Amino acid sequence: MAEVRLSHIVKGYGTQLAVNDLSLTVNDGEFVALVGPSGCGKTTTLNLTAGLIELTGGEIHIGDRNVTDLDPKDRDIAMVFQNYALYPNKSVYKNLAFPLQMRRTPKADIDRKIREAARLLDIEHLLERRPRELSGGQQQRVALGRALVRDPKVFLMDEPLSNLDAKLRVQMRAELKRFHHDLSATIIYVTHDQLEAVTMADRMAVMHGGLLQQYDTPERVFEAPVNVFVAGFVGSPAMNLVPAQVTEGGAALESPQGWRCTLSPENARKARAASSRDVVLGARHSTITLSPTPLPGGIEGRVYTLEPTGDITFVHVRLGNDTLVISTPPATRFAPNAPVWLGVDQTKLHLFDAATGMALRAA
Ligand SMILES: Nc1ncnc2c1ncn2[C@@H]1O[C@H](COP(=O)(O)OP(=O)(O)O)[C@@H](O)[C@H]1O
Ligand SMILES: [Mg+2]
Structure with a gap:
């Protein structure tokens, strides 16, 4: 296997940049997820890496080779697509053999590689079947097998589970x-799917509008999102994000919706780093507590609706026109329209500069 290095890669279509100056190093043996909403440039980035489309700018290295100008077949990569792209009239065995025959691999080697891959993927008993005689999951394993037998330096996978x-x-x-x-x-x-990225990847590269937003471990991206976009994209239910204004020289936040929240000294330092009074307060559903009676320093809201899921009940709470989602133990009962008081865990609170969207760091 090998390291992959994307250096300042750019892909333009007309005046639009599908990928905008993206630099990323994937270490040898690392599982990296490119994640972001539809149209953010993920597939384009993968296809550029594979050599299926031409770069507008930048360089790509795989291992110690500069592959920028190499054909896909010379890049030592294997791709797995969403639609599997299996040959419908060939058996599984022949589907696996085909890419090797194309490369004039000796017959005995082909057979050995197919047996090895089939054992690893638990499809030995399916080798004589045709794709239509397989379940979706089995077809997916065959598609993986076909990538595997090629012994590539890198696997490139585009939404392989979405079907x-x-x-x-x-x-x-x-x-x-x-x-x-x-x-x-x-x-x-x-x-x-951010959950696929979080659960599988060693590191995740979050993209938005062709730009790389954050590249880090799922834990770090979850705990310290660099901007409002990443904060809202990673995590489910999404992080609560509400506009607020810095007041009292940074000691507190106030909202046009009528609430006020005193900040810890650490958060006050962050609030003072904002470029104006306008900030966005972020709090995950699990970092806010709800009380049916007034809490000292708590923010008063009103219950909107409840979503019980079994283990957890999500309570939707209205603060004026803003709605927050807060998780509670299933035993707690809150009636719609009842007043509730929110206690925010200051150590888990996120503050963003409303003008730039960037996370505020204590000065
Ligand atoms: N062949 C193309 N011609 C013109 N625009 C394209 C082409 N391929 C992709 N795009 C545009 O580039 C952007 C990124 O596309 P894509 O990489 O497919 O996004 P993703 O895989 O993240 O959904 C989109 O705005 C898309 O419309
Ligand atoms: Mg895509």
Whole structure:
């Protein structure tokens, strides 16, 4: 396997930049997820890495080779697509053999590689079947097998699980993670699903509008999102984000919706770093407590609705025109329209500069 280095890559279509000066290093053996909403440039980035489309600017290295001007077939990569792209009239065995025959691999080697891959992916018993005689999950494993037999330096995967039903997707997530572990493979995995990225990847590269927003471990991205976009994109339910104004020289926040919140000294230092009084306060659903009676320093809101999920009940609370989602133990009962008091964990609170969207750091 090998390291992949994207240096200042750019892809323009007309005046629009699908990928805008993206630099990213994927370490040898690392599983990296490219994640972001539809149209943010994930597939374009992957196709540029594969050599399927031409760069407008920048360079790509795989291992110690500059592959910028190489054909896809000379880049030592294997791709796995959303639609599997299996040959419908060939058996599984022949589907796996085909890319090797194209490379004039000796017959005995082909057979050995297919048996190895089939064992690893648990599809030995399916080798004589045709794709239509397989379930979606089995077809997905064959598609992985076809990438695997080529012994690539890097696996490139574009939404490989999105055609599967929800339950199978969760199961294949675990299998892909195991596949990565067993092979110590270098994998670049594209998904619009932040949960897939968080659960599988060693590091995630969050993209938006062709620009790389943050590249870090899922834990770091979750705990310290660099801007409002990343904060709202990673995590489910999404982080609560509400506009507020810095007041009392940074000691507190106030909202046009009528509430006020005293800040800890640490958060006050962050608030004072804002470029104006306008900030965005961020708090995940699990970092706010709800009380049916007034809390000292608590923010008063009104229950809007409840979403019980079994383990957790999500309470939607209105603060004026803003709605927050807060998780509570299932036993707690809050009636719609009842007043509630919110206690915010100051150590878990996020503050963003409203003008730039960037996370505020204590000066
Ligand atoms: N061949 C193309 N011609 C023109 N625009 C394209 C082409 N391919 C992609 N784009 C545009 O580039 C942007 C990024 O697309 P894409 O990489 O497919 O996004 P993603 O995979 O993140 O959904 C989108 O705005 C898309 O419309
Ligand atoms: Mg795509």
